[in-house]
Amino acid sequence: QSVLTQPPSASGAPGQRVTISCSGSSSNIRSNDVCWYQHLPGTAPKLLIHNNHQRPSGVPDRFSGSKSGTSASLAISGLRSEDEADYYCAAWDDSLRSRVFGGGTKLTVL
Amino acid sequence: EVQLVDSGGGLVRPGESLRLSCAASGFTFSIYSMNWVRQAPGKGLEWLSYISRDSNYRYYADSAKGRFTISRDNARNSLYLQVSSLRAEDTAVYFCARDEGELARLSGMDVWGQGTSVIVSS
Numbered sequence: 110q111s112v113l114t115q116p117p118s119a120s121g122a123p124g125q126r127v128t129i130s131c132s133g134s135s136s137n138i139r140s141n142d143v144c145w146y147q148h149l150p151g152t153a154p155k156l157l158i159h160n161n162h163q164r165p166s167g168v169p170d171r172f173s174g175s176k177s178g179t180s181a182s183l184a185i186s187g188l189r190s191e192d193e194a195d196y197y198c199a200a201w202d203d204s205l206r207s208r209v210f211g212g213g214t215k216l217t218v219l
Numbered sequence: 220e221v222q223l224v225d226s227g228g229g230l231v232r233p234g235e236s237l238r239l240s241c242a243a244s245g246f247t248f249s250i251y252s253m254n255w256v257r258q259a260p261g262k263g264l265e266w267l268s269y270i271s272r273d274s275n276y277r278y279y280a281d282s283a284k285g286r287f288t289i290s291r292d293n294a295r296n297s298l299y300l301q302v303s304s305l306r307a308e309d310t311a312v313y314f315c316a317r318d319e320g321e322l323a324r325l326s327g328m329d330v331w332g333q334g335t336s337v338i339v340s341s
Contacts, residue, residue, distance in 0.1 A: 111263070144327035146264070153314060153334060154256075154264060159327030165319075197264050201324035207280050208254070208323065213263035 112137060113198050113211035120217040126186040129214045131198030133179050137209060141201040143181040145174055148195045148213075157196075158183060185216070193218045221245040221330055223315050228335030235305050235339075241298040241315030241332050249293035252276075252318040254328055255300045257311040265311075268300065269323055278323070305339045312336050 114132040121127035131143065145158040156165055158174035161181065173184045181200075185192055198211040227239040241253070255267040268289040269278045277289055288301040298315050312334040320326030 141324040142326075146328075148258075148264065153331035154316075154328075155331075156319070156327045156329045159319060159329070160325060165327075165329055195263070199264075199266070199327070203324070205281070207278055208266040208269060210264045210266055 111212040112202060112205070112209040113200065115196075115198060115211035115214045117212065118215045118217065120219055121185075121188045122219045123188055123190065125188050126184060127188060127216065129183045129185075129196050129198075129216070131181040131183070131211050133181070133200060133209075135179060136204040137179075137200045137202040138176065138181055139179045140203050143174065143176050144199045145172075145181075145183045146197045146199065148197060150195075154197070188218055190218050192216060223317065223330055223332035225313065225315055225332035225335040228313060228337045230338045230340065231305055232341050233306060233339055236301070236303040237305060237337060239300040239302065239313050239315075239335055239337075241300075243296045243298070243317075246317075246330075248296040252321075252323065252326070253289075253291060253298045254316045254318065255287075255289060255298075255313060256316055256328070256331075257313045258334075259308070259311040262311075267313075269318070270298070302337075305337075307339050310337060310339045 142160045146154040148154040161176040162174045224242045267283045270289045315332040316328035317330040318326040319329035
């Protein structure tokens with residue numbers, strides 16, 4: 110059982126907007142910044158969002174992140190087939206003194 | 220080119236030890252904190268350990284405490300993970316990853332190795 114809770118799956122049609130949630134607690138999401146990663150099987154994970162809503166250079170602005178209280182969200186607009194991947198949220202946990210991942214959300218583009 | 224190359228994985232028997240390595244190039248390794256992350260077959264990403272740029276701070280996931288030791292050699296631009304008393308549940312792809320910020324609580328992991336596979340089986 111992951112410290113951060115994500116839905117196991119999400120889906121949307123090409124061009125649509127999809128949102129993936131990440132629920133935590135006061136010791137992780139409320140106190141620290143949230144990151145989001147995209148992971149395709151057999152490849153290295155890719156940082157999509159850091160510091161709750163910042164996009165690294167090269168990440169399209171179709172990807173956006175937000176945080177409120179003990180929850181965070183990743184939104185993907187203008188869905189494309191190449192967005193089909195696993196998405197993970199992550200944050201530092203002050204109580205555990207460790208970084209924690211969500212269980213991951215498998216995004217299917219219909 | 221900024222790059223991390225993982226190595227050292229393989230097929231090992233339960234109870235054996237292994238040292239994983241991560242070679243950095245294309246950036247000033249000594250000013251970045253580093254991590255190890257793994258993914259077991261059919262499972263999600265699991266963060267294992269963090270080491271600050273000067274090795275003064277090291278943190279471990281509960282699953283890694285006691286058997287895993289993270290270390291680095293800034294002169295050799297290399298990161299290591301020593302894993303002892305390997306178990307079947309340690310079977311996974313192991314990735315090294317760079318922290319993009321100065322503080323772990325505010326940072327993401329922005330550069331990743333390609334991963335090295337560890338299979339623990341008798």
